Amino acid sequence: MNIQIYSAKKCFDTKKAERYFKERKIPFQSIDIHRFGMSKSVFESAKRCIDVEDMIDRKAKAYKDLYMDYIDEKKREGTLFENPALFRTPIVRNGKEFTLGYCPDVWKNWE
Numbered sequence: 001m002n003i004q005i006y007s008a009k010k011c012f013d014t015k016k017a018e019r020y021f022k023e024r025k026i027p028f029q030s031i032d033i034h035r036f037g038m039s040k041s042v043f044e045s046a047k048r049c050i051d052v053e054d055m056i057d058r059k060a061k062a063y064k065d066l067y068m069d070y071i072d073e074k075k076r077e078g079t080l081f082e083n084p085a086l087f088r089t090p091i092v093r094n095g096k097e098f099t100l101g102y103c104p105d106v107w108k109n110w111e
Contacts, residue, residue: 047077
């Protein structure tokens with residue numbers, strides 16, 4: 001099991017997710033998605049499990065700054081990938097499986 005948590009520093013759900021894995025002594029790697037982004041291959045894999053529209057943080061400052069409400073649906077995916085500040089967090093990865101947000105019911109099956 002190789003858990004990766006794509007996280008944001010100030011995200012409450014990210015802190016809960018990290019605490020969930022720490023309490024169960026499950027090793028994980030935390031990646032600041034707003035700082036480092038996500039590789040294209042990981043993003044493509046994540047899209048298979050999580051809808052792109054769900055990955056967009058509509059409360060983010062970047063959402064308003066980039067006028068995401070007015071961007072064509074086809075271009076939103078590229079805009080999300082190019083602007084990591086738009087990602088909702090945490091995105092938790094275990095191999096080819098991904099979850100968005102705090103999902104202990106799913107994670108207990110990964111143990």
